[in-house]
Amino acid sequence: xxKTWYEKMRDKPGYPKVLTLEEGFPCYNAVHKMGADPGxxxxxxxxxxxxxxxxxxxxxKVVTIIEICKHIAxxxxxxxxxxxxxGIYTMTIANAVEECSANGTHVELVEIPWWRTLKSEGYxxxxxxxxQETQKAHLEAEGFKVISRGSKYQVKDCQDHLVEL
Numbered sequence: 001x002x003k004t005w006y007e008k009m010r011d012k013p014g015y016p017k018v019l020t021l022e023e024g025f026p027c028y029n030a031v032h033k034m035g036a037d038p039g040x041x042x043x044x045x046x047x048x049x050x051x052x053x054x055x056x057x058x059x060x061k062v063v064t065i066i067e068i069c070k071h072i073a074x075x076x077x078x079x080x081x082x083x084x085x086x087g088i089y090t091m092t093i094a095n096a097v098e099e100c101s102a103n104g105t106h107v108e109l110v111e112i113p114w115w116r117t118l119k120s121e122g123y124x125x126x127x128x129x130x131x132q133e134t135q136k137a138h139l140e141a142e143g144f145k146v147i148s149r150g151s152k153y154q155v156k157d158c159q160d161h162l163v164e165l
Contacts, residue, residue, distance in 0.1 A: 005096035006106060009089075011046040018043050018078055027084035030120070034070060036080035043076040047089045051109075053165060054093055057116040059142055061163035062155060064118045065090060071165040083120075090117050091127045098129040115139055122158025123149070 021031060021042045031042055053068050068090070069081035094114035100106040115138035119125050124132040124139075124146070132153050136146045145156040155161065 005092060005099045006109075008092050009047045009051075009096045011048050015046045016043050016049065016076065018076065021080065025082070027082040030066075030083040031069075031080035034066065034073070034080045034083075036078075040079035042080040042082060043073060043078050044082045044085050045072055045089070047093060049075075050086060050089045051093060051112070054090065054114060054117050055112045056165075057113055057163050059113070060161070062116045062118050062122070062139075062144070062158060062161050063163050063165065064120055064122065064158070066120050067162060067165055068117070087119070087125075090114070091125060094125075094128045113138075116142075118155060118158065122155040124153040124155070126152075 018041050021028065021036050021038055021040045023038050025031070036042055049072055050068060053063065053071060057063050065083050065087050069083045069086050072086070073079060073081040093109075093112065094117070096106075097109050097112045097114050101110045114128065115135045117125075124135045126132050128135050136153050139146055139155060144161065146153050147156045
């Protein structure tokens with residue numbers, strides 16, 4: 001039987017895990033842009049570290065996966081956080097919220113404003129529930145200006161709306 005989004009959101013044994021950054025890591029480029037170099041310690045997190053950060057974004061503010069990663073790296077006293085894994089967890093959490101909302105289960109999750117969590121540079125996430133269009137509708141309903149960038153959408157002046165974690 002296929003796992004539900006909620007089941008996929010459970011913490012993984014052995015994580016968070018601190019690893020030494022190598023150039024071959026799937027998230028190397030993103031972590032390197034955050035200031036980590038080969039040989040530096042980086043962390044791979046569990047969903048339970050991402051959930052409260054997504055849940056705490058107030059109306060009128062947004063956060064990017066990069067800001068979440070920087071916050072988590074600081075917490076673990078390392079140079080970086082794997083944005084690939086963190087991005088997978090933000091997508092999993094968003095889908096779990098919608099799944100629980102539809103099923104009337106785990107009401108504590110239903111209040112998480114997942115649409116306020118953006119990809120780097122303020123881009124919307126096509127893997128969120130309903131794709132970019134649903135995220136765009138939520139953000140515009142809160143007063144954000146969302147602009148088209150080819151086939152993608154971006155929150156205009158995203159940096160002016162970032163929450164401080």
